[in-house]
Amino acid sequence: DFLNAMTEIIPAFGVSEEELETCTPGGIIPYSPHIAAILKEGKLYVEQVRQSEKTPLVSVLLHGPPGAGKTALAASIAKLSAFPFVKLLSPESMVGYNESQKVSHISKVFSDAYKSPLSIVVIDNIERILDWVPIGPRFSNSVLQTILVLLRKTPPKGRRLLILCTSTERTVLQQMDVLNAFDAEIAVPNVTGFEQLAHVLKETGAFPSQEQQKAMNELQQNLAGASDLSVGIKKILLGIETARQDEDSAGRFAEVITRAVQFQ
Amino acid sequence: DFLNAMTEIIPAFGVSEEELETCTPGGIIPYSPHIAAILKEGKLYVEQVRQSEKTPLVSVLLHGPPGAGKTALAASIAKLSAFPFVKLLSPESMVGYNESQKVSHISKVFSDAYKSPLSIVVIDNIERILDWVPIGPRFSNSVLQTILVLLRKTPPKGRRLLILCTSTERTVLQQMDVLNAFDAEIAVPNVTGFEQLAHVLKETGAFPSQEQQKAMNELQQNLAGASDLSVGIKKILLGIETARQDEDSAGRFAEVITRAVQFQ
Amino acid sequence: DFLNAMTEIIPAFGVSEEELETCTPGGIIPYSPHIAAILKEGKLYVEQVRQSEKTPLVSVLLHGPPGAGKTALAASIAKLSAFPFVKLLSPESMVGYNESQKVSHISKVFSDAYKSPLSIVVIDNIERILDWVPIGPRFSNSVLQTILVLLRKTPPKGRRLLILCTSTERTVLQQMDVLNAFDAEIAVPNVTGFEQLAHVLKETGAFPSQEQQKAMNELQQNLAGASDLSVGIKKILLGIETARQDEDSAGRFAEVITRAVQFQ
Amino acid sequence: DFLNAMTEIIPAFGVSEEELETCTPGGIIPYSPHIAAILKEGKLYVEQVRQSEKTPLVSVLLHGPPGAGKTALAASIAKLSAFPFVKLLSPESMVGYNESQKVSHISKVFSDAYKSPLSIVVIDNIERILDWVPIGPRFSNSVLQTILVLLRKTPPKGRRLLILCTSTERTVLQQMDVLNAFDAEIAVPNVTGFEQLAHVLKETGAFPSQEQQKAMNELQQNLAGASDLSVGIKKILLGIETARQDEDSAGRFAEVITRAVQFQ
Amino acid sequence: DFLNAMTEIIPAFGVSEEELETCTPGGIIPYSPHIAAILKEGKLYVEQVRQSEKTPLVSVLLHGPPGAGKTALAASIAKLSAFPFVKLLSPESMVGYNESQKVSHISKVFSDAYKSPLSIVVIDNIERILDWVPIGPRFSNSVLQTILVLLRKTPPKGRRLLILCTSTERTVLQQMDVLNAFDAEIAVPNVTGFEQLAHVLKETGAFPSQEQQKAMNELQQNLAGASDLSVGIKKILLGIETARQDEDSAGRFAEVITRAVQFQ
Amino acid sequence: DFLNAMTEIIPAFGVSEEELETCTPGGIIPYSPHIAAILKEGKLYVEQVRQSEKTPLVSVLLHGPPGAGKTALAASIAKLSAFPFVKLLSPESMVGYNESQKVSHISKVFSDAYKSPLSIVVIDNIERILDWVPIGPRFSNSVLQTILVLLRKTPPKGRRLLILCTSTERTVLQQMDVLNAFDAEIAVPNVTGFEQLAHVLKETGAFPSQEQQKAMNELQQNLAGASDLSVGIKKILLGIETARQDEDSAGRFAEVITRAVQFQ
Numbered sequence A, B, C, D, E, F: 001d002f003l004n005a006m007t008e009i010i011p012a013f014g015v016s017e018e019e020l021e022t023c024t025p026g027g028i029i030p031y032s033p034h035i036a037a038i039l040k041e042g043k044l045y046v047e048q049v050r051q052s053e054k055t056p057l058v059s060v061l062l063h064g065p066p067g068a069g070k071t072a073l074a075a076s077i078a079k080l081s082a083f084p085f086v087k088l089l090s091p092e093s094m095v096g097y098n099e100s101q102k103v104s105h106i107s108k109v110f111s112d113a114y115k116s117p118l119s120i121v122v123i124d125n126i127e128r129i130l131d132w133v134p135i136g137p138r139f140s141n142s143v144l145q146t147i148l149v150l151l152r153k154t155p156p157k158g159r160r161l162l163i164l165c166t167s168t169e170r171t172v173l174q175q176m177d178v179l180n181a182f183d184a185e186i187a188v189p190n191v192t193g194f195e196q197l198a199h200v201l202k203e204t205g206a207f208p209s210q211e212q213q214k215a216m217n218e219l220q221q222n223l224a225g226a227s228d229l230s231v232g233i234k235k236i237l238l239g240i241e242t243a244r245q246d247e248d249s250a251g252r253f254a255e256v257i258t259r260a261v262q263f264q
């Protein structure tokens, strides 16, 4: 069927550049020094895997609030590595799979990775892969256990593997004893404060500078009493597109961001 | 069998105008300025999907009390879009399906949508599709996870999709982390206050004006001490039809509305 | 096997008069003005379905204490309608069915109903159909969800349906969000007070008038300090039959009713 | 296999006298006037079923402490009825059955009963048939629901059925809403007080009268400070047999009864 | 496979002397008068089954702390009976069985037992047969219910059966209502106090008398402030073997016992 | 498939030296006298199994914090035994197995072990083999029960078995009643205090001595106010490799260890 057809056109080996591209539709805007620091730390682990014989496996968790840019940054690190095998293991690629199909698919991705001398597996949005829901709570324990073991399983001789995992649910992972299975963690923050927001707006060139000023003013008024502004880069980019459809773009943008801030 | 037969006569592609019509048996009565505002906001998202290249997917939740008109308004927005593909994904179309059949059906509707350049999927009454029941609580996690992923899954290149979802259970969706998956929310209110109610009655022409006055008077007496009147438009339209069968139509109408208000 | 054999002799279409008769082995004794009022309200909904084009579906819940006469009254309303299709959906007709067989059976009954221009489906003792048990609590969610959807599903064009449902567990239905799915509710009360009880005894002609007096006296003594007498009509009729086997019929009847009252 | 073989030699129709006999290995000792009263009340329901046209189904629960004689008394009532069909539905006859096999077996027993004009079904030790365990608690809901419906299902025209059910767990049945499904209840008490115990001992002729006196004395000493003696008849008869193997029969008997009393 | 192969070499009928022998690798050391008393009480029940016609089934529970000698004593009683059929029903004989395989195996053992005029079934370590785990708690209810019924099921005419069951979890059995199903209980105590321990050491001849004195002294020092010494005989015998491998046998023995006592 | 292929190349009998080697990629650094003591105690149990006829089965638990070196030490003890059969039973060897496949695999490993006169089975990371997760908590009870029985099952005549099990979850094992099933326990500690850490660094020769000093100084500053330093040897060795990729190796090492200490 459709889903299978879609996955089949992606080669089992090698890198699907295109797939990685779709993870950064808004590019990587350097709105804060953190962004460079994250990319640099990512590179460190890439080099450790490439060069250290004693650590053929390194696993890293990128965690942060919804829409902070975790997937885009993990994809960027993977792409920059130029490793011969890079694979994105995402919930979207397993829609409609039952527990045992998920376990098989995940095992397959790793056994594919073990065939290349240098590999990266990006486990995107791990809580969704685990079918996590806070009511209960419920999740797939067989998928969880499979991932827990694969996060620690030494690749065969001569093979090296970097695992990059993204999640909004660090606390949940801690409760599940998954945190312990990672060798390192990278925190991905929200866009924070009016200055960073302005930086993003300017970089996108979304609004003429007068419009931008109007939007910022209106937003500052709306959020007067409120605590610090903090929004995911993803929400900001979406809000810009919605605002463009409105006659009053600046007003609509201010409203979208206001709602986003107030909901947190 | 019967259910399958019924679904088969609806084309997999294209729009079933008739199906959308059945969602507004009572039309759209403009009993308050909110109604126009909702339709306008709906149009905004339709335009964003039609025009913005950067947001090929927009998902919107219409929430509000039972019978407030959520399904009718979502269907109206969809119909007005004139998109080539519009599909109603409703619990009624999945009666007797088990969990995996539901997951297949839902995946199929979305993969059909991905084949049209501009599509709308209306997920009607999502809590019923999830087999939600507050005792326990219980629900189908595999259906939930499927929808959670599809609400975020970018359509293939060149395809654009608007998702409209209706629900009476906003709080439940929040507890399930589903709210986060929507790009925007629209609140659909009850008919509120005697004036709006009178507006509805007049518009329907259900009662001769003297009868209407009698019904309103009786209702005002019944609800004397009570707080503000607030009833779903659906209940009002049903109450009119019941009242018509009674010798004392005005009295029966007042009683039906009184019970509805008191039960809340 | 036996159960299937039994259901097969009942025609899928049309009305099984005999089946409805077995619901009123003790007739309908007009021991209080409530009885007439209930039958009249039932008739109102029958007429709404028959005549209003705008409400092709009306669903009504008859609720009350065990043995109050809910099933007998629902069956009477159905019989008096003279609709061409009347079907009793009862737990007895699904003994030994598993969850999915129940869902199939229920769906089948409704799809049969949709083939007649005017239909009534009586869902008898819904808590038993749901396999409800307070310990846990446990119940069949797939059966519940099927009924929840069918209670709201508009019949096809030109078809009209009245659903009459009986239950002793109104509170449970409320907790399950089933109450919301009904368009109307009818409360069926117990036989209340000595006068109504005497009315029933007289109407049945069970005891010679002296015996009846003796039974009533003894009962009044037994229940001296107790609060108001309140018993289901079904228990009273059963008690009469037990008492007839005893040498001391009056004494035995008084004892049976006393126990019934004290257990509540 | 063995279990099936064993059940097959018992005729599906008719009465297995032998099976009923095995329920009263110790006979029925009239150690208290309660015993006669219970048998008389049992006869009353037998006659109601035999004679009243209006109550073709009567269901009775015999409840009491472990070993009080519930099964023996139910079997006696059934045997004395001389009904053409009497069937013992016991946990022993369903060892190793899974839930659906139990449901089938139970349904079969009742459909067999419906073929005879006058039938009795003894449901022995219902909590065991339900796989009840207090930890959890856990039980088979599908078996429970089957029995709940069969306890209320009117036999076909011209057939009459008496259901006798035994249980030590009246409170559990109440929590499961099973109590409501019975038309009547009979309480079966323990042997209570030294006098009744002496009556039993004498009737069995187990000990020479001097030995009996010695046993009673020793027992009275053991239980000095304790509250009233209360033991099941079954435990007493077992204790007699154990004591007979001991050199000091009287002492051993006193000890067995002492432990039994103290454990309660 | 392996497990099946192993069970097949044991005859379905008759006694596997060898199997019983393996239950007493350390013999039965009469370190306290309790030991003789337990064996005597066991013999009493053996005789009751052999001789009393009225009690063709007797079931006895041997309970006590881990390693107290329950299995060894049950096996000894069984062996001394010289009954023609003796079967050990142990968790070890059901490794890897699923619930229904366990139920079948258990039923088979009992139906085999019913074919011999005099039989003993030893149910060893019942909590393990039940898959009991305190977390949850969880256990196999179908196995539990099977055993609950078999503990009470009268053997066919002319057959007599003694059931000996061992357990460390008397409280759990009580919570599961299993205790009630036993006709008698025997408590198996730990080795208690230094004197009994010395008795055991001497009997085994494990240490030269000077070494033994040294071990006892060291132990008394270790446990100075502690409450009474109390250890299972099994642990003591194991500790002796471990100690023998150490240069400082006495010191190692004292340490092993100290740890054992302190952990309780 | 891949996983099966991988396990098949390992002989069912005999010792896979290579597999044991992969458990000690960092060797065994004698950074504290505890290390020698653990190896000596391990040897004691090896000798008990080899020499004592009365204890053909000895089971030992090695427990301690994550990365303390449990697996490496268990593998070392096993390798030093020079037993003809040594098998590593690890979660990695059962990736993607369902519960019954795990049970089969585990049973198979033990039945293989029973075929050799002297065997060792290392059960590595038992909580992972049990699919343990603290949320719920959830785990595979059928795997747990299998292991619980195998930990106590006497090998056939002439066969001797040492079981070495590793775990970070001693408390969980206690709650599951698994602790009781072990004959002995060995605690494996973290690297504790700056001196032991310096010992490790020096032994690895990772940094030139000046660099090492700089790293230690920086670390001491970072942890100033903090309580005692305590880190797993595994984390230290990994940190060294990460640090080597950084320009500022000493600083990076200090940071990695600081984070590790602070997270505990």
Ligand SMILES: Nc1ncnc2c1ncn2[C@@H]1O[C@H](COP(=O)(O)OP(=O)(O)OP(=O)(O)O)[C@@H](O)[C@H]1O
Pocket: A023, A024, A025, A026, A027, A028, A029, A030, A031, A035, A065, A066, A067, A068, A069, A070, A071, A072, A073, A125, A166, A168, A233, A234, A237
């Ligand atoms: N500095 C940046 N870092 C990350 N993403 C950026 C940055 N600048 C622009 N973007 C864009 O912002 C979007 C970030 O979305 P992304 O899906 O990566 O967020 P996320 O944190 O993974 O969201 P979610 O929590 O929903 O998984 C992408 O479109 C990306 O191209």
Ligand SMILES: Nc1ncnc2c1ncn2[C@@H]1O[C@H](COP(=O)(O)OP(=O)(O)OP(=O)(O)O)[C@@H](O)[C@H]1O
Pocket: B023, B024, B025, B026, B027, B028, B029, B030, B031, B035, B065, B066, B067, B068, B069, B070, B071, B072, B073, B125, B166, B168, B233, B234, B237
């Ligand atoms: N202004 C209006 N907005 C919405 N519906 C209206 C309006 N005026 C009239 N209606 C009619 O009111 C009814 C609204 O029913 P609808 O099923 O849409 O409510 P709902 O909120 O989806 O109910 P539910 O909570 O049961 O799903 C329809 O018959 C519709 O034609």
Ligand SMILES: Nc1ncnc2c1ncn2[C@@H]1O[C@H](COP(=O)(O)OP(=O)(O)OP(=O)(O)O)[C@@H](O)[C@H]1O
Pocket: C023, C024, C025, C026, C027, C028, C029, C030, C031, C035, C065, C066, C067, C068, C069, C070, C071, C072, C073, C125, C166, C168, C233, C234, C237
């Ligand atoms: N006025 C009355 N209303 C209802 N039933 C009556 C009336 N008079 C006599 N009856 C008889 O009383 C009995 C009522 O039993 P019915 O099964 O309808 O009660 P119910 O409330 O459905 O019981 P349950 O709670 O067990 O389902 C029937 O035999 C019916 O014929």
Ligand SMILES: Nc1ncnc2c1ncn2[C@@H]1O[C@H](COP(=O)(O)OP(=O)(O)OP(=O)(O)O)[C@@H](O)[C@H]1O
Pocket: D023, D024, D025, D026, D027, D028, D029, D030, D031, D035, D065, D066, D067, D068, D069, D070, D071, D072, D073, D125, D166, D168, D233, D234, D237
């Ligand atoms: N008066 C009596 N009433 C009942 N049983 C008696 C009486 N006198 C002697 N007996 C004997 O006592 C025993 C009662 O055992 P029975 O199995 O009927 O008890 P029970 O209450 O069903 O036990 P359980 O709770 O275990 O099911 C039988 O052997 C019966 O023959």
Ligand SMILES: Nc1ncnc2c1ncn2[C@@H]1O[C@H](COP(=O)(O)OP(=O)(O)OP(=O)(O)O)[C@@H](O)[C@H]1O
Pocket: E023, E024, E025, E026, E027, E028, E029, E030, E031, E035, E065, E066, E067, E068, E069, E070, E071, E072, E073, E125, E166, E168, E233, E234, E237
């Ligand atoms: N007096 C005694 N009573 C019981 N066992 C004894 C005695 N003297 C020596 N032994 C030996 O002690 C050991 C007792 O172990 P056994 O397995 O019977 O204990 P257990 O209580 O069943 O242990 P567990 O709780 O692990 O099931 C056996 O080796 C037995 O031969």
Ligand SMILES: Nc1ncnc2c1ncn2[C@@H]1O[C@H](COP(=O)(O)OP(=O)(O)OP(=O)(O)O)[C@@H](O)[C@H]1O
Pocket: F023, F024, F025, F026, F027, F028, F029, F030, F031, F035, F065, F066, F067, F068, F069, F070, F071, F072, F073, F125, F166, F168, F233, F234, F237
């Ligand atoms: N003295 C030592 N004891 C144990 N391991 C050591 C020692 N010195 C160096 N090592 C090395 O340290 C590492 C210990 O890792 P190992 O996997 O055994 O830890 P673990 O406690 O089993 O971890 P986990 O909790 O993740 O299972 C191995 O690489 C081992 O070679």
Ligand SMILES: [Mg+2]
Pocket: A070, A071, A072, A124, A125, A166
């Ligand atoms: Mg993401």
Ligand SMILES: [Mg+2]
Pocket: B070, B071, B072, B124, B125, B166
């Ligand atoms: Mg709706």
Ligand SMILES: [Mg+2]
Pocket: C070, C071, C072, C124, C125, C166
């Ligand atoms: Mg009824």
Ligand SMILES: [Mg+2]
Pocket: D070, D071, D072, D124, D125, D166
């Ligand atoms: Mg009984």
Ligand SMILES: [Mg+2]
Pocket: E070, E071, E072, E124, E125, E166
């Ligand atoms: Mg034992």
Ligand SMILES: [Mg+2]
Pocket: F070, F071, F072, F124, F125, F166
């Ligand atoms: Mg380890």
